[in-house]
Amino acid sequence: MGRVNALPPAGTPDAPDPLAAFAALRTPEGAALLAELRTHDPAQELATATRLRRAHPAPLVSAALAQARLRQRAAAKFGAEDAYRMFFTPNGVEQATRTSVAAHRARRFAEQGVRTVADLCCGIGGDAIALARAGIRVLAVDRDPLTAEVARANATALGLDGLIEVRCADVTETDTTAYDAVFVDPARRGGRGRIFDPEAYSPPLSWAVGTALGAPRAALKIAPGIPHEAIAPQAEAEWISDAGDVKEAVLWFGEGFTPGSYRATLLPARAGLWAAAPLPAPPVGPVGRYLYEPDGAVIRAHLVADVVERCGGRLFDEMIAYVTSDEPYESPYATGYRITDQLPFNVKRLKALLREREVGTLTVKKRGSAVEPEELRRRMKLRGPNSATVFLTRVADAPTMLLGHPLNGPGSLPV
Numbered sequence: 001m002g003r004v005n006a007l008p009p010a011g012t013p014d015a016p017d018p019l020a021a022f023a024a025l026r027t028p029e030g031a032a033l034l035a036e037l038r039t040h041d042p043a044q045e046l047a048t049a050t051r052l053r054r055a056h057p058a059p060l061v062s063a064a065l066a067q068a069r070l071r072q073r074a075a076a077k078f079g080a081e082d083a084y085r086m087f088f089t090p091n092g093v094e095q096a097t098r099t100s101v102a103a104h105r106a107r108r109f110a111e112q113g114v115r116t117v118a119d120l121c122c123g124i125g126g127d128a129i130a131l132a133r134a135g136i137r138v139l140a141v142d143r144d145p146l147t148a149e150v151a152r153a154n155a156t157a158l159g160l161d162g163l164i165e166v167r168c169a170d171v172t173e174t175d176t177t178a179y180d181a182v183f184v185d186p187a188r189r190g191g192r193g194r195i196f197d198p199e200a201y202s203p204p205l206s207w208a209v210g211t212a213l214g215a216p217r218a219a220l221k222i223a224p225g226i227p228h229e230a231i232a233p234q235a236e237a238e239w240i241s242d243a244g245d246v247k248e249a250v251l252w253f254g255e256g257f258t259p260g261s262y263r264a265t266l267l268p269a270r271a272g273l274w275a276a277a278p279l280p281a282p283p284v285g286p287v288g289r290y291l292y293e294p295d296g297a298v299i300r301a302h303l304v305a306d307v308v309e310r311c312g313g314r315l316f317d318e319m320i321a322y323v324t325s326d327e328p329y330e331s332p333y334a335t336g337y338r339i340t341d342q343l344p345f346n347v348k349r350l351k352a353l354l355r356e357r358e359v360g361t362l363t364v365k366k367r368g369s370a371v372e373p374e375e376l377r378r379r380m381k382l383r384g385p386n387s388a389t390v391f392l393t394r395v396a397d398a399p400t401m402l403l404g405h406p407l408n409g410p411g412s413l414p415v
Contacts (some may be wrong), residue, residue: 003239018146021063030060037068038084057317078126085157087150092124095187097221100267101240101247102130105219109181110134112217112256118179119414120171120211121186121203123163125151127221131183132163140166141174172203181217181254184208188223198222198230209251217254224249224300233304238263239297244335246296264297264333271332273303282308285324287316287342287395291402292323293365307334316395319343319402320368328407337389345369347401350390351380354404366392369399 024030033056041046045065052061070088077098078086088096097105105127109117115136118324119128122140124147131138132155139156142148148168155164167174175184186201186208198205205222209232212218224246231237235251236258264273280306294307299321308314311334313325323334330336343349354362358384364373369392376392391402 005269019149021059022087022149022153023249024060025063025067029056030064031058033064034067034071037064038071038158040065040068040072042069042072052145082129082158084126086154087157088124089147089150091143092147092150095185096123096126097130097185098242098247099126099130100242102127103133104240104265104267104270106130106136107182108132108135108252109183109217109219112181114217115182116179117181117183118174118176120174120176120184122151122166123147123185125154125166127156127183127185128164128166129154129160132160136163138164139174139176139179140164141169141171142166143168143170153301172207176211176215179215179218182211182215183219183221184211185221196223196225198226209235212251212253215254218252219254220251220253222249224297228302234259236261236263237301238265240265240267241295241297241301242267244295246300249300262301262303264295264301264303265291266295266297266332269332273298273301273306273333274299275303277304279305281305281318283314283324284318285314285316287402288313288326288413289339290322290325290328290407291337291339291391292325292329292331293337294321294323294334298333307331312333317368317393317397320393322367322391322393330407337391337404338407339402341401343401343403344394345371345392345401347376347379350376350401350403354380354382354388355384357386357388359386359388360384361387363387363389364392365389368392368394 049061049065067087070093071083074083074088074093077096081097117131117136117138118138119138122142125140126140128140140151142151145168148166152166155161155166159290186203188201208220212220213234226249231251235253238250238252240247258276261274261276292307292311294304298307304321308323310331311323311325311329313323316324348407362377362380362382365377368372371392389404392401393400
């Protein structure tokens with residue numbers, strides 16, 4: 001459903017000052033409202049708003065409901081214990097770093113002996129919080145007054161205001177020479193959504209790189225899809241995934257980091273692959289009994305060849321990041337599957353085979369195929385107790401279906 005009793009847009013005659021509206025949330029009345037809304041059901045928002053407006057000012061109710069929705073969204077990134085003590089803005093929730101990723105980055109700084117960090121473009125303070133929890137003193141800077149005030153409130157709410165100084169200022173005019181390291185998280189979203197050109201970041205990537213090169217150590221948070229050719233040669237590039245999802249890339253500069261190297265880090269285990277230079281192209285050959293799907297961070301870091309070497313395998317197409325081998329191999333860097341069937345792409349043949357195998361649950365994965373997984377799954381009309389995985393891909397440049405199941409997976413196809 002849409003927003004209920006939303007505040008008028010800023011700048012209209014009836015719109016409250018955003019800072020004043022936020023300040024109202026931090027009063028005892030605002031705090032009580034937020035506590036009451038912790039278990040708020042968005043489907044009942046109209047009834048909830050009507051009830052609360054009988055005892056509280058309508059603008060405060062609207063602000064509290066909006067904050068309750070943001071906290072519910074933020075719980076996935078920050079965990080419920082922190083999220084329901086913190087404050088958020090819509091952009092802040094969208095752009096904030098997941099706690100596990102921010103904590104990993106803070107540990108890397110701490111492992112290099114960093115004790116003070118200038119956090120530029122700090123947003124609502126997620127990274128500053130992780131740095132402070134690693135024992136690092138932080139200057140957190142953001143040019144938006146409301147965002148800076150939210151970051152300050154979050155430092156206080158989590159008992160970290162003794163380690164985090166928040167400053168509302170233009171980061172390009174902030175003196176960072178007194179700090180051991182600089183962390184820059186440029187805005188990668190604009191009025192029309194996500195920004196893909198690094199020079200369109202705010203501030204631009206070139207400014208962030210220049211700032212990093214002028215600091216003893218630095219880290220720049222960037223989009224994981226950044227082209228490798230856009231990466232500064234002085235940087236160590238790290239791609240980070242959490243529970244299998246690629247979350248971000250980081251460019252590291254300064255002592256303790258290796259310029260021109262690539263790293264893939266898989267959380268929560270902090271398992272990592274690293275290469276000081278581009279790896280040679282892996283061998284290509286026929287599909288074996290086993291298929292391995294490398295983690296997305298491994299693929300983004302161009303380290304698939306490392307997985308190929310570790311499992312003694314090969315690619316079955318030089319342009320597709322699926323690894324195959326004739327022997328089983330366990331790895332934190334790739335998910336393994338036993339392949340039971342290899343077929344030319346044919347929907348009718350796949351449907352007949354799944355009916356014969358009594359497959360009621362089908363996972364569809366694809367690389368090098370234009371087929372939409374949901375549409376294919378719908379056409380299969382699945383029924384039965386077994387499960388299977390189908391890979392829609394290309395082998396020797398021919399559209400191919402590979403049928404199988406995860407190694408040691410429950411409810412798999414009989415073999």
